Amino acid sequence: MADPEKTRRAYHHGNLHQALLDAAAALVAERGPEGFSMLDAARACGVSASAPYKHFTDKAALLAELATLGGEKLHQRMAAAWDGGQPEPPKAFLRLGHAYLAFAREEPGYYLALFRPGAAPAEAPDPRTSPLGQALASFGVAGGAAGTLALQIWALSHGLASLERSGQLPLPAEDLIDSGVARLLRGLGTERPAG
Amino acid sequence: MADPEKTRRAYHHGNLHQALLDAAAALVAERGPEGFSMLDAARACGVSASAPYKHFTDKAALLAELATLGGEKLHQRMAAAWDGGQPEPPKAFLRLGHAYLAFAREEPGYYLALFRPGAAPAEAPDPRTSPLGQALASFGVAGGAAGTLALQIWALSHGLASLERSGQLPLPAEDLIDSGVARLLRGLGTERPAG
């Protein structure tokens, strides 16, 4: 809500652009990606209904920027969690899953905007530069198996985050992702080549 | 659109109730759970704007019934796919995952209504009577492991269906769920008891 670092730049409102994004994220978190209005966002910033149009051409443009920022935030969290695989890849791998869950939990507005139905997520990130891709590579998983395993881990994380959000997980998501990723990795290890 | 079996009962409109649900499912599939309006649904049925209120007290009531029906449809598909584990559990297990994906694909309106953010999904179904619970039991998976594995498979299926819906799956969801479930099962098999 109050970011003292930024209020210093008090030109007129200050950073209405960022304030609107923050307000929109909060509203999306509360009421879903379609349940927010430009007027709500303006009100939350203490600004007139037309002010947002000085910063976003459109409601759609605001939502799109929210999604873009969400993608960046998620990537940053994942990269920080992987941290080059320190101190050892298995530990870092577990941090990756936790980072995904934490993002969905702590930034629900950005998370929902990013995965809102109909949001084109720019392009799929290059798996080799993504934290998950690096993690798998450092485990010696390569080729087709790396691709399928990465997608399965992603889907598992995403599914757990979604089910947790809708209150349908009777067990802690962290435990489930830890043991799930471990099972996927161990299952891959004992795979017959022709499977 | 035209279900000849049902048009026979042509009392006034016929089955406006069901027609409205069908129309709403189609609209939700197109524009998301919040992107549909009662007027759209009424228009799609060729009926005045106030007619729906003879069948649903509310827009929320219509959405809630859509979600309830979605839950039943999903359960029916899963039960039919499991089919008592015939002809052998591993084969039937694969059908389970495919049934989940098929539901999300073929009934997107019901699927989205069922998992819409903020939709309270009645109560969680009893795992022992759910097709997934039966399947795990017939594999000899029981106790804590059955619970975590069931949730992991559910999350994996749900995540894959979601990612496919938003066009982020570069590989066929069926292949990923088959190999993912196999890996989870194999990984569970080689688990140390203390893990």
Add this chain to the structure above:
DNA sequence: TGTACATCAGTGAACGCGCGTTCACTGATGTAC
């Protein structure tokens, strides 16, 4: 330091629109006798 000017973030009134919902009504159907 002081003045003149350009910039541009924010105002507030206004618009047209579609929505959810209500209400008194109409007219087709089903039922009792």
Add this chain to the structure above:
DNA sequence: TGTACATCAGTGAACGCGCGTTCACTGATGTAC
């Protein structure tokens, strides 16, 4: 079979509302000299 009546699904006009967006404006800030 025929008549009288109750039921209730659907009508259409109307309401108040919040929304997205526009537009001419104002007034604070930054810049040039």
